[in-house]
Amino acid sequence: MTNDNINDIPEIALAWAREGRAVALATVVETWGSAPRPVGAQLVISGDAQMMGSVSGGCVEGAVVEEALAALEDGTPRLLTYGVSDDDAFAVGLACGGTIRVLVEPLGGAHGIDLPLLEQLVEARRARRPVAYVVDLADWHRLLMDAAAGTPLGDAVRARMLADKAGVDEVEGEPWFITPHNPPLRMVIVGAVHIAQALAPMAGLAGYDVTVVDPRGAFGSEARFPGQTMLEEWPDAALEAHGLDPRVAVVTLTHDPKLDDPAIMAALRSEVFYLGCLGSKRTHAKRVARLQEAGFSEAEIARIHAPVGADIGAKSPAEIAVSILAQVTERLRRPDSRP
The missing domain is CATH 3.40.50.720 (NAD(P)-binding Rossmann-like Domain)
Structure with a gap:
């Protein structure tokens, strides 16, 4: 797997879906301590357990794949928390352990990602148009937003896009996970x-x-x-x-x-x-x-x-x-x- 693959997870997910394969996306939404991968890191998993990308450098990928396959069965996203032990952390090149929180989202299903939304995201990335993928972790509502401020959620999105940093923001009592997809520098x-x-x-x-x-x-x-x-x-x-x-x-x-x-x-x-x-x-x-x-x-x-x-x-x-x-x-x- 190349670094290009790591950066092209939405494109890979869309390509697999268009081939008729079941697809789920796993994304690091929060980290504590010396987490192996940053917030926003992604892994795409197919229904036959093929995967591309990384959410932990190898320590928890197996468990995430199992949860992704289950999500493909019931169409329901999951928020998972993993503690990375010192031994596991050392195995992937870290000096000490940490904790990661991973969002697993199936493509399709009652509460999964709609294919048209993924297509719009990939098209925005292809056109070098800055956009943010935004998901309400309380009810799984999703949308794409630009950097226009003026509303509480818009202000949070703009701040994330300027900082080029994914993360969870509490907006009017709801937890929103915001992932900027900025064009290349x-x-x-x-x-x-x-x-x-x-x-x-x-x-x-x-x-x-x-x-x-x-x-x-x-x-x-x-x-x-x-x-x-x-x-x-x-x-x-x-x-x-x-x-x-x-x-x-x-x-x-x-x-x-x-x-x-x-x-x-x-x-x-x-x-x-x-x-x-x-x-x-x-x-x-x-x-x-x-x-x-x-x-x-x-x-x-x-x-x-x-x-x-x-x-x-x-x-x-x-x-x-x-x-x-x-x-x-x-x-x-x-x-x-x-x-």
């Missing part, structure tokens, strides 16, 4: 310079789809950026074609206002979660003046992280790349700390 690096040579593969390892933009063909050669997606275009046009949304980080590295400024302006007009720009404080002061002259407000300009990167004393291109990725990660995982 993306990073656009403007400037095929030496820092970008280090940052692009690092960001790829961290889970980003990376695109490097530079109209100067000699900079963005395959020899300098092996295997990377390169766009030999002007940054503003490239960003417009690429699309900017709350799952995108933009980093400008050229030092050249003719290249950086159009990208910065495009990013400031969007909902990217991170915008970082290389340059000293003096360089950034000149950048701010240009943006003010172009009509950008103080609040908009304050979204820029400059000088780019976390303050870790980085000197070399690789160290600067590490500092940039650290700052990007902080802004992603701690949305309350965003400007």
